[in-house]
Amino acid sequence: MGNVAAAAMASSLLMPAALCLLLLAVPPRASGRLLAAADQAGGPEPGPAATSPPPDTGGGSSGGGTTSNLWGKDGELWDPSGPLIDFSFAGYRQGAAPLPSPPATRNYIVLSLPAGKYMLTAPLAITRSRVVLRGAGTGENATVLSIPHSLTDLLGPNPGYPRTGGYVANGAFVAITSNATLGKRLGRVAGSARRGDDAVTVDDASGLLAGEFFDLWFTDTDGKFNALMYNNTLQPPDKYINDTRVKLSTRILAVDGQRITLERRLPYDISPGINSAQFYARQDTVHDSGVEGLVFSFAWSLYAGHHLEKGYNVVEFYNVFDCWARDIASINADSTVVMTAATCVTVSGVRIEVTKSRANDIPNSFNEPANRDGHWGVHHGRSFDLLAEGVDVRCSLFHDVGTDASSKFGVFQNSVMVEGNLDLHR
Numbered sequence: 001m002g003n004v005a006a007a008a009m010a011s012s013l014l015m016p017a018a019l020c021l022l023l024l025a026v027p028p029r030a031s032g033r034l035l036a037a038a039d040q041a042g043g044p045e046p047g048p049a050a051t052s053p054p055p056d057t058g059g060g061s062s063g064g065g066t067t068s069n070l071w072g073k074d075g076e077l078w079d080p081s082g083p084l085i086d087f088s089f090a091g092y093r094q095g096a097a098p099l100p101s102p103p104a105t106r107n108y109i110v111l112s113l114p115a116g117k118y119m120l121t122a123p124l125a126i127t128r129s130r131v132v133l134r135g136a137g138t139g140e141n142a143t144v145l146s147i148p149h150s151l152t153d154l155l156g157p158n159p160g161y162p163r164t165g166g167y168v169a170n171g172a173f174v175a176i177t178s179n180a181t182l183g184k185r186l187g188r189v190a191g192s193a194r195r196g197d198d199a200v201t202v203d204d205a206s207g208l209l210a211g212e213f214f215d216l217w218f219t220d221t222d223g224k225f226n227a228l229m230y231n232n233t234l235q236p237p238d239k240y241i242n243d244t245r246v247k248l249s250t251r252i253l254a255v256d257g258q259r260i261t262l263e264r265r266l267p268y269d270i271s272p273g274i275n276s277a278q279f280y281a282r283q284d285t286v287h288d289s290g291v292e293g294l295v296f297s298f299a300w301s302l303y304a305g306h307h308l309e310k311g312y313n314v315v316e317f318y319n320v321f322d323c324w325a326r327d328i329a330s331i332n333a334d335s336t337v338v339m340t341a342a343t344c345v346t347v348s349g350v351r352i353e354v355t356k357s358r359a360n361d362i363p364n365s366f367n368e369p370a371n372r373d374g375h376w377g378v379h380h381g382r383s384f385d386l387l388a389e390g391v392d393v394r395c396s397l398f399h400d401v402g403t404d405a406s407s408k409f410g411v412f413q414n415s416v417m418v419e420g421n422l423d424l425h426r
């Protein structure tokens with residue numbers, strides 16, 4: 001391994017007055033530039049180490065960015081135990097396979113909608129693996145799903161957000177969703193291990209198989225791990241004390257007695273008194289399903305306000321892995337892609353626009369602002385290894401892209417936004 005990528009931000013080099021998110025996934029042998037690095041977990045911006053050479057200012061005419069002391073030109077400065085976490089496992093199949101384009105075969109169910117305009121009057125749920133909802137595209141001769149109602153019109157207030165009943169970050173007109181529970185509990189990491197290590201010792205290796213994927217969940221002890229995740233510079237809220245909120249989904253490469261070699265390096269120390277880490281079998285849940293080539297067009301309405309969304313939401317991924325949304329567009333949406341408890345989802349090509357501004361200053365009883373066109377472009381909460389690319393936001397959102405509570409190891413790249421409002425939650 002050793003491919004490192006980092007969510008990187010820079011004022012746009014491509015489009016003036018637009019914010020552009022760049023990701024440079026730089027294999028050790030390739031040449032590339034890391035413009036800036038930020039741990040999604042909200043870790044501190046590290047200063048240059050005293051022993052590192054001064055930043056390379058780029059020099060060439062091709063970009064004008066600088067390389068990072070955390071990476072160097074070709075990864076020669078990268079330290080797996082240092083602040084720059086390996087982000088290269090983001091996306092469908094941890095980035096190891098392209099998104100499939102399956103024909104309708106025995107292995108996939110593909111629901112194809114030719115170009116044209118259709119009414120969608122109720123939400124759709126995809127609850128099986130290998131199901132693809134496919135339109136003809138979002139350009140000329142698009143497949144347009146016209147949606148006359150909100151989720152509130154159809155289902156009433158959102159039970160998942162009782163404070164206001166708003167469809168803030170769950171619920172959508174196409175949901176790829178599962179109620180699957182956690183996989184079987186397996187061995188626990190014994191003793192200590194360091195960030196950057198690629199092997200751990202477990203108390204019981206039965207059930208852990210070389211070549212298979214497992215989920216390694218980290219549990220906080222007395223708030224110490226929560227603080228460690230921010231290098232002890234921030235203390236997350238008390239409600240996270242003793243909670244299990246970090247998942248490293250990884251293939252096991254070798255099992256040698258109780259010694260387990262991982263494909264991914266540990267993103268955090270494991271240490272008694274600070275945290276504990278336990279392997280689980282992968283969930284038996286929906287995977288390899290996707291939605292693509294569709295425009296979702298809501299009837300224009302004024303935006304109800306932040307946290308008061310009526311539920312003009314497009315696509316939801318809930319509790320699934322290795323799924324995708326590709327080449328989709330939304331018109332007059334509250335939120336376009338929302339995901340919770342999802343892993344290795346790729347969102348590739350999302351255009352977000354309104355027919356005219358939905359923003360307003362109409363007061364509401366919650367004193368929430370409504371002075372934007374909508375809430376989320378691409379959201380992920382409690383999700384891991386998301387890859388979002390080609391997010392083209394042509395209107396004003398509260399969060400064009402956002403990492404909501406407990407999401408980790410996600411990447412946003414190659415996107416263009418008129419405002420570029422970002423959101424990072426712990």
Ligand SMILES: *[C@@H]1O[C@H](CO)[C@@H](O)[C@H](O)[C@H]1NC(C)=O
Nearest residue numbers: 043044046081082083084231
């Ligand atoms: C954590 O902070 C210390 C200084 O207190 C610094 O030396 C170290 O590099 C930081 N580690 C990470 C992973 O950011």
Ligand SMILES: *[C@@H]1O[C@H](CO)[C@@H](O)[C@H](O)[C@H]1NC(C)=O
Nearest residue numbers: 115136137138139140141142
């Ligand atoms: C759209 O459809 C028209 C009429 O069938 C066709 O002439 C045109 O080439 C199509 N455009 C694209 C981009 O496929």
Ligand SMILES: *[C@@H]1O[C@H](CO)[C@@H](O)[C@H](O)[C@H]1NC(C)=O
Nearest residue numbers: 125126127128177178179180
């Ligand atoms: C999940 O459980 C809820 C409540 O029992 C049920 O309404 C829903 O249909 C289930 N969803 C799936 C995908 O099975």
Ligand SMILES: *[C@@H]1O[C@H](CO)[C@@H](O)[C@H](O)[C@H]1NC(C)=O
Nearest residue numbers: 220221222223238239241242
């Ligand atoms: C966290 O767990 C420890 C035991 O490991 C317990 O003593 C402590 O009270 C717990 N704290 C909270 C806030 O639940």
